[in-house]
Amino acid sequence: MRTRVDIYGAGPAGLVAAINLAMENFKVHLFDQHGIGGNLEWHPSIQTTVLKPERTWEYIGIDLSDCFRRVNSITFYRYGREKVFVLENMYVCERGPRKGSLDIRLYEKAINLGVTFHLSNKLDVDRLEPSRNTVVATGLETSVYWQLGIPCVSVYGYRGAKRTDRDTILISYMEKCTNYDFAYLAADRGLLFALLFSRQKLAMHNLNKFQQILKATEGIQINKWTYSTGAIPTTSRLFHDDLVLAGTLSGMIDPFLLHGISGALTSGKIAAQVFVDRDRAVREFRWLARNFELKKRLKALSVRLPLKQLTLPLMMLVDSRLRGVGFI
Numbered sequence: 001m002r003t004r005v006d007i008y009g010a011g012p013a014g015l016v017a018a019i020n021l022a023m024e025n026f027k028v029h030l031f032d033q034h035g036i037g038g039n040l041e042w043h044p045s046i047q048t049t050v051l052k053p054e055r056t057w058e059y060i061g062i063d064l065s066d067c068f069r070r071v072n073s074i075t076f077y078r079y080g081r082e083k084v085f086v087l088e089n090m091y092v093c094e095r096g097p098r099k100g101s102l103d104i105r106l107y108e109k110a111i112n113l114g115v116t117f118h119l120s121n122k123l124d125v126d127r128l129e130p131s132r133n134t135v136v137a138t139g140l141e142t143s144v145y146w147q148l149g150i151p152c153v154s155v156y157g158y159r160g161a162k163r164t165d166r167d168t169i170l171i172s173y174m175e176k177c178t179n180y181d182f183a184y185l186a187a188d189r190g191l192l193f194a195l196l197f198s199r200q201k202l203a204m205h206n207l208n209k210f211q212q213i214l215k216a217t218e219g220i221q222i223n224k225w226t227y228s229t230g231a232i233p234t235t236s237r238l239f240h241d242d243l244v245l246a247g248t249l250s251g252m253i254d255p256f257l258l259h260g261i262s263g264a265l266t267s268g269k270i271a272a273q274v275f276v277d278r279d280r281a282v283r284e285f286r287w288l289a290r291n292f293e294l295k296k297r298l299k300a301l302s303v304r305l306p307l308k309q310l311t312l313p314l315m316m317l318v319d320s321r322l323r324g325v326g327f328i
C-alpha cells in the first residue's frame, strides 16, 4: 500500500514537496485555505530571488526555467542616491493565480503526478492525526505560528499592482519610509508590482512617501494598494513535534533580504526528503539554513546602528558576502 502524506499550504514549498513525494510514489493530499496562488491580498505579485537555475532545477527535480526571467541589472535608490548594479543570479517570477505563474506551473505538474488537492481547506491543528505524515508549509500565515507555538515576528506590507507594457525591471528602495527594511518595484509579464515591506508597523505616511518616490523616480502612479500582515519565524527548524515544516514557516527565508523563493523551492525538496532519507534531509536543511542566525543578528544590528544612510548599505554589503538562506 502507498504511504500517505498530507501537506498544508500550496505555495512553492508545499507544491515542490508534493511533486517530489508523488515522484517517489507516495499518496499525496495537498490542502490550502485559499485557491492555487494563495492569498489574493498579496498576489498576483512579481517577486525577485537569487537563484542558480540549473543547480536548483537539478536539486528539486523540477525544471522551472519558463517561470523565471533573468534581471541583468537592478537600480537601487538608497536614501536619495541612485546606483545601478549589474547582477548575476538575480531573477524575477510571477506568483499568484494567473496562468504561467510559478504557483500554477507547479500545480499543473502536481496534478499530472496524481496529487489530490483540497482547496478552501484550512489547517486545524487540533484535528491533525498524530500518526499521519504531515508537512506544514503555510508561509506567512500568522495564525499557524500561534496555533503551533512557533516564535515569530510580524511583518507588514503595502502591495500595489497594475497592468503595464514595460519590459522586465527591478528597482529596489531603501528610504526612511521603509522603516529600515525595503521596498521594490518590479515588472514582468504585463504586470507592474510594488511592495513596501517592513518588520515594523507601516502607517499611511510611509505609503504616501513611497508613492511620491515612485512618482519622482519612475513616473509611476499606482492607485490601488492593499495592506496585509504576516509573520516569519525567529529561528529555522525542520521539525515541530511530529510535523515537518517547509518554506517560510521552517525559516527558509533570508532574515536580511528575504530571498524567499529559492528557499521555498529547496526546502520543499528537503521536506519530501524527510520521508525518504531523514538523515540526509536534516543535513541538507542545516547546510541551507546555516547563515540564518548570523544574518538575523546582522539585521538586528543594522537597525540599531546610527547614521542609517551609511550603515545600512554597508551592512547590506556584508550580508551579500554571506550565502543566502535557502540559496544553493
Ligand SMILES: Cc1cc2nc3c(=O)[nH]c(=O)nc-3n(C[C@H](O)[C@H](O)[C@H](O)COP(=O)(O)OP(=O)(O)OC[C@H]3O[C@@H](n4cnc5c(N)ncnc54)[C@H](O)[C@@H]3O)c2cc1C
Residues within 6 Å of the ligand: 008, 009, 010, 011, 012, 013, 014, 031, 032, 033, 034, 035, 037, 038, 039, 042, 043, 045, 046, 047, 048, 049, 121, 122, 123, 137, 138, 139, 140, 141, 144, 157, 159, 195, 246, 247, 248, 249, 253, 258, 259, 260, 261, 262, 264
Ligand atoms: C507580496 C509578497 C512579495 C514578496 N516578494 C518576495 C521577493 O521579491 N523575493 C522573495 O524571495 N520573496 C518574496 N516574498 C516572500 C516569498 O513569497 C516567500 O518566501 C515564499 O512565497 C514562501 O513560500 P511558501 O511556500 O513557504 O509560502 P507561501 O507562498 O506563502 O504559500 C503558503 C500557502 O499556504 C496557504 N495557507 C496559509 N495558511 C494556511 C492554513 N492555515 N491552512 C491551509 N493553507 C494555508 C496559503 O494560502 C498559501 O497558498 C514575498 C512575499 C509576499 C507576500
